[in-house]
Amino acid sequence: MPATRITLERDPSVARAIAADPSGACETDLASAPWTFDDVPGYGPGSSSSDPFPVLSPAQGEIPAEYRDAGDDELHGRIRAARETLGERVVVLGHFYQRDEIVQHADYVGDSFQLARAATEHPNAEAIVFCGVHFMAETADLLSGAGQNVILPNLGAGCSMADMASIDEVEECWEQLEDVLGPLDEPDEDGLVPVVPVTYMNSSAAIKGFVGRHGGIVCTSSNARTVLEWAFARGRRVLFFPDQHLGRNTAKAMGVPLEQMPMWNPRRPLGGSAPADLQGSRVILWHGFCSVHRRFTVEQIAQARSEHPGVRVIVHPECPMAVVDAADESGSTDVIRRAIEGATEPTTFAIGTEINLVQRLAAQHPQHTIFCLDPVVCPCSTMYRIHPAYLAWVLEELVAGRTVNRITVSPDVAGPARVALDRMLAATP
Known part of the structure; x- marks a missing residue:
């Protein structure tokens, strides 16, 4: 399903309706301008505020005061003027979860994969402004053409789920699984390898590159079953990361018993499982989750x-x-x-x-x-960091001939990551 342009009849933005959560997981501070907490380590107020935050995560520097001090009408006018000046030189992508103040300026609205595909449909655009989070911009860079610049308006727009599986943790997991299961790249008499790695789109480019190097594949929430079928045709079991819930729900619907789905906690030896549990597994689930969806x-x-x-x-x-x-x-x-x-x-x-x-x-x-379902209005805190002030800033910088907040994936990671993405593209439901 392609990404679509959405026209709103009215603005249902939650910007002024953030509700406090008695548990403390969602704070009304989320309604504040993002630059008030851009320089504070962490995801900021919102559903993921209590999630572990990687020390080396990108941080957004302070944008000029003229954008921070501008009112809504001025910002929207400047965005529209910059868009008109840039014309087809720029394409703006907006994720479904973005605030409506951003969605109204997007050329395409969709999920992470739909928008990455939309980026490929504009090979002549000099810049792709991705109003989403960091891993989405990385994927757009992987799929975009040479000479195209992918821009993330706020570098602090990360994803706590994606950050729950670092490349170091995944590589350590792979080594520990080899100790239990033997060489993971050697097929048995039936032509099946011991483990096929599967990563959700909500993961870093480094993780996608790891998957590509080890015979694995990327999945989305819409094709997860097809991808698991692809993986089971090639391996005895699947290592699924970073979202345990998507992996469990999909595998369970396919008839995989829960006892054959042990959890891998990267902070415990063998992920916290016994060798026999790993040997008898069909799906090894990474201990990750989406802070928003876990609230339901x-x-x-x-x-x-x-x-x-x-x-x-x-x-x-x-x-x-x-x-x-x-x-x-x-x-x-x-x-x-x-x-x-x-x-x-x-x-x-x-x-x-x-x-x-x-x-x-x-x-x-x-x-x-x-x-x-959730009576507490608690948006994705990192998605909420894309504010019209940042969009106006990056667009006007393009008008001035400058590219800021460019997201790039190194060639050594990009090659195998594209392999994993190409496998996903071929695995249509």
């Missing part, structure tokens, strides 16, 4: 059914297994969007995914009642 609970679903009889509950497969099991359906952001678009009668939907997308869908489909 079975209790929230029960409350939605109690308050809205006949409600249709759809959740993202990054949600915990119990939540996916309790829902009526699960699927990627695009699956959720298409389910709502395909409903021919007025329907009440309870959605388990990021709040910006849910409120945007509610604005676009007023014939339905659409609400988020």
Whole structure:
């Protein structure tokens, strides 16, 4: 499904409606301008604020005061003027989870993979401005043409899930698995290798490169089952990272027993599992998760059914297994969007995914009642770092002939990473 341009009839932005979370996982400070915490180590206020933060993660330097001090109308006017001046020299991509102040300026709106594909459709654009997070910009750089610059408006827009699997941790895991399972690149009498690595799109370019070097593949939330089938045709078991929930939910739906899905915690010897558990495994799950989707609970679903009889509950497969099991359906952001678009009668939907997308869908489909399962408005904190001030800054720098915040992947990583991505492209559901 291609990325699409979305036109909003009204602005359902959550910028002024951040709700405090009694657990402390989401802070009302998230509504503040991102530059107020750009120089503070960590992901900033929001759902991932308590997640471990890599020391060497990119940080965004202070942007000029003229952008920080500008009002909304001025910023939007400057963005539009810069876009008009640049014309087809630039393409702006906006992720589904971006705030609507950003989405309104995007040429394409979609999930991470849809937008990476959209970048390939503009080979003549000099710059691709990716309004998303760091791993998405890296993927766009991998798939873009020579001479194209990929720009991330705020370098502090990372992803806590992607950061939960570092290249050093994955390589150490691979070495420990070899100690238990033997040489991992040697097929057995049936032509199957001991382990095939599979990484979710929500991972660094370095991880994608590792996967490409070791006969593995990248997956998305929409083709995870097809990718696991591809991997099982080539290996006895799969090492799936960094999101445990997508791996578990997908494998369980394919009939893999839970006892054959041990967890790998990179901070424990052998990931915290016994050698026999690894030897008897079919899917080894990395101890990673999405902080937003982990917020959804079975209790929230029960409350939605109690308050809205006949409600249709759809959740993202990054949600915990119990939540996916309790829902009526699960699927990627695009699956959720298409389910709502395909409903021919007025329907009440309870959605388990990021709040910006849910409120945007509610604005676009007023014939339905659409609400988020989580009563606390807690957007993806790192996605929220892309503010119109940063977009105006990077665009006006392009107008002036300067490229800032360019994201590049080194050639030694890019080659094998593209191999893993090409395998994913060929593994269509």
